[in-house]
Amino acid sequence: MNEEQIEKPATVDDDDIIIEIINMHKWFGDFHVLKDINLIVRKQERIVICGPSGSGKSTLIRCINRLEEHQRGRIIVDNIELIDNIKNIEKIRTEVGMVFQHFNLFPHLTIVENLALGPIWVRKVPKKEAEETAMYFLEKVHIAEQAQKYPGQLSGGQQQRVAIARSLCMHPKVMLFDEPTSALDPEMIKEVLDVMIDLAREGMTMIVVSHEMGFAKSVAHKVLFMDYGQIVEENAPEEFFENPQHERTKLFLSQILH
């Protein structure tokens, strides 16, 4: 784990807001998963969300690119409000990259085809250029030599790095990570976190659902603790870990930090 502190821009002004969530609620049937969520994310800001399983943290970030639909309140991404307009949704999805717990690479395509698919069909980039971009990002996640292989031939850590590169190929303004390391064998977690740290260093706006507290400490501007569908606590990592305010946060931290 890279423990050195990555430079965090101290102040940001309000023009820089990229995601704004206001009084948002979501239900699965009768089950109230997200309760009155308010969150502002500024450009280049990095947020880590943690909390017990079933607390709604994954659902929250899945609402940001409309893999889940919210029923009340507003979500505004890059000045576009997420409403029932398929064009808006597709526009937002091109600006928001998503990395999943189980990678979700396309197993019938080679690695380089996986990366070039979005740019070619959504951004209408010529095939050759898309493949060059793909190679550039594969280089970045240190996996260029695997370009012609199929996902099934790669290890979990390699697949997750490919998944990150696939999102980057769309040149997103925000990257969402949904427990990116929790399906990995322990020895592969570091290679994925290192790629994410590199990304942070370059100023990518990131929202990460993760229990990697070391990553949170060194990279995040803000750590959110969620429980029972609410944001219980929201604080800078130093404060969050040294001096948690709520009982539930303390309990959770004692459980995961041993």
Place this chain on the structure above:
Amino acid sequence: MSKAYSEKTEETIKPPLTSVGVIGWIKANLLNSWFNSLLTVATLYLLLKIIPAFIRWAFVDSLWMSTGAECHQAGGACWSIIPANLRFILFGFFPYDLQWRPLVAMILLVGLLFYSQNRNHWKKSLAYLWIFGLFIMGLLMKGGLFGLTSVESAQWGGLPLTLILSVFGLTAAYPLGVVLALGRQSKMPAIKTICVIYIELIRGVPLISLLFMSSVVFPLFLPEGITVNKIVRAQAAIILFTAAYIAEVVRGGLQGMSRGQYEAAESLGLNYYQTMRLVILPQALKIVIPPTVSILISAFKDTSLVVIIALYDLLKTTQSVLSDPEWMGFSSEAYLFIALIYFVCCFAMSNYSRRLERELDTGH
């Protein structure tokens, strides 16, 4: 030193003779329990009874190039029925002097199918090639242009008819089945309902009744003076029938896809059609190659049901030959012959599907 040693052990450590080679295989597979030994002996006895008799009938006592009368005298198989009637079996009532035309058309069709087997040839140019090939085939069958004598489609028959009904039936039914499967998965209730009703209705009736409806009932609803070609009507019935079955198989494949694949495609900003075409269908259709080919093979064989509406396909022309007094009674020979033709086609299909599965395997 160590090399010599290992060479020596290799030699000395060879497995007992009775557990390898022919003896080992026989012991392991044929005589591994008293029940299996009994089965082996019984099977050998049956084979000894049947095979020499069959060889005697089919080859030793058989006649290959004789008249029907000579055949009735002899005791063996009368293969002569095939060469003597080959042209009628293959081409039906197509004018005798013009039968080179369906022959060329069939060779063209088989050649195109062969060429299309290779996935490296799957380019836009292949589609143009097919359009051109189909035009030539149509011209050869129908005539009426470029000095070719016109031949009524009522005179088409035999193998060309079987091939036309199957090749067009299967190639049209497949995409229709995929569309129906997607429709059945649709979130739009109207589309979903229509597809469900269609699939369940068609699957609920036998193909024969559909063929009857297309040939007897359907014309009643047409305005006076308008007729639709009988072959086209039978073709439509086969397509609609097969599509319903393919739809259900494809739906099975779609349900086998994980939600993650949809989500990954959507979060890249791909729209519904792109998601389906580029991500979901290539995987889902690959999973269902084996059951799909089963349906295609049975649909191919089911085209012989068109005898029921008096189309002279391969089976019907053979039956007509058998009703000729000269050749009456040699149905085993004639049916074995067309069984062979059907088998070759079906075997080619299943062989190709296995090759396709291997080629598309990406190790997941």
